Amino acid sequence: MGAEVVIEGLTKSFGRQAIWRDVTLTLPPGEVSAMLGPSGTGKSVFLKSMIGLLKPDRGRCVINGVDIVTCSEHKLYEIRKLFGVLFQDGALFGSMNLYDNVAFPLREHTKKSETEIRRIVSEKLEMTGLAGADKKLPGEISGGMRKRAGLARALVLDPQIILVDEPDSGLDPVRTAYISQLLIDLNTQIDATILIVTHNINLARTVPDNLGMLFRKELVMFGPREVLLTSDEPVVEQFLNGRKRGPIGMSEEKDSATMEREEAEAAAGHSDGSPDEDVRGVVAQMQPSPGLPERVGARRRMDRVMRILHTLPAAAQEGIIESLSPEEQRHYNVRPSHGAPVAAPARHGLADTQQIPRVTGPVPSQHQGELPADQVARIPGGWSGNPGNPGNTGEAPRPGSGYPPRNGPGGA
Numbered sequence: 001m002g003a004e005v006v007i008e009g010l011t012k013s014f015g016r017q018a019i020w021r022d023v024t025l026t027l028p029p030g031e032v033s034a035m036l037g038p039s040g041t042g043k044s045v046f047l048k049s050m051i052g053l054l055k056p057d058r059g060r061c062v063i064n065g066v067d068i069v070t071c072s073e074h075k076l077y078e079i080r081k082l083f084g085v086l087f088q089d090g091a092l093f094g095s096m097n098l099y100d101n102v103a104f105p106l107r108e109h110t111k112k113s114e115t116e117i118r119r120i121v122s123e124k125l126e127m128t129g130l131a132g133a134d135k136k137l138p139g140e141i142s143g144g145m146r147k148r149a150g151l152a153r154a155l156v157l158d159p160q161i162i163l164v165d166e167p168d169s170g171l172d173p174v175r176t177a178y179i180s181q182l183l184i185d186l187n188t189q190i191d192a193t194i195l196i197v198t199h200n201i202n203l204a205r206t207v208p209d210n211l212g213m214l215f216r217k218e219l220v221m222f223g224p225r226e227v228l229l230t231s232d233e234p235v236v237e238q239f240l241n242g243r244k245r246g247p248i249g250m251s252e253e254k255d256s257a258t259m260e261r262e263e264a265e266a267a268a269g270h271s272d273g274s275p276d277e278d279v280r281g282v283v284a285q286m287q288p289s290p291g292l293p294e295r296v297g298a299r300r301r302m303d304r305v306m307r308i309l310h311t312l313p314a315a316a317q318e319g320i321i322e323s324l325s326p327e328e329q330r331h332y333n334v335r336p337s338h339g340a341p342v343a344a345p346a347r348h349g350l351a352d353t354q355q356i357p358r359v360t361g362p363v364p365s366q367h368q369g370e371l372p373a374d375q376v377a378r379i380p381g382g383w384s385g386n387p388g389n390p391g392n393t394g395e396a397p398r399p400g401s402g403y404p405p406r407n408g409p410g411g412a
């Protein structure tokens, strides 16, 4: 199983330019997480800080018990071997063919024989659909193939953690769907912890188990995908729907006067071309390709999420329970409620006559999954108000500390 990554109070600036501050989150082991955020909010800087390519000003990033912010160069070198990184452009060496590009980390970091290297490189090229393309130079292949070659290279050292910077950049929607499928299939096959940085909404809605968002130099939220996908946070609503109207402006943040003017213009019937439809709500998650086994990360994640279900906002609970099969609902002792009116049908795509699913009570201990407490997502104390929550730290919630910071459990 992939490694857990625990990030606490991470803060980064360049000179006087603050990039983000007090970022606190845990990447659950073997799960797929994604970080959203408008351009320039520091998503790439975040990835680089996680592997020690950039040094945060303060905070911790703990992997296998080692804090990479403060550890020695030697330790950092060792920890970096746990990572596979897919940079935006694949970061391939232009003068080397794909075979040598993919073989490069093995020749640099291991003493493996050329026979062993050939076996590993062939396996990774096969996994990424590049078998037969090993003699090609990066300049001779498409952007999608370059991404896949970058991914093949990121896999050769059997990483426990895979960081992916904008897998969709430069790709059409169809190629983006293929690379998304590849990431889910990889997670199924090697059970690595994956963090994807993206502003592709479709990918964010369908691929990850967990979703977070950076904005205004802070982590707006991070948690199970259903929390962000059903969030009422204006910045999340604007971002998921790709609207101009909202707190995000051309240079990231709008002033309140501009926002008020836009609201007034919209009320007066002015169309700015933004879509009317609200895409928020929980949609089906991408599954492994047919023929692959069950994704154990998804099963572990479901157990973990059901343990913290009662701490999540009502809309997220609703989305999670609705996505369970009847057998799973019985297993976790939850069921859709009957007779309760829907609180906000328009937001979640439910008809007026449909019912809000409800948790029928605390999840019984025999159904709480097998995860030890330290592998359960951390919920800031005071948000859930539930001291029994295994992830509850007992601290007051801080802005950007991992889950909806302002609105409390209901998120409203």
Ligand SMILES: Nc1ncnc2c1ncn2[C@@H]1O[C@H](COP(=O)(O)OP(=O)(O)OP(=O)(O)O)[C@@H](O)[C@H]1O
Pocket: 014, 019, 037, 038, 039, 040, 041, 042, 043, 044, 045, 046, 199
């Ligand atoms: N090495 C550096 N030195 C100084 N400033 C930097 C450095 N790297 C990044 N920045 C600044 O940090 C900010 C965040 O950059 P970053 O590339 O992380 O944003 P991003 O969210 O990944 O954007 P995009 O989605 O457009 O790729 C930018 O203002 C950028 O200019």
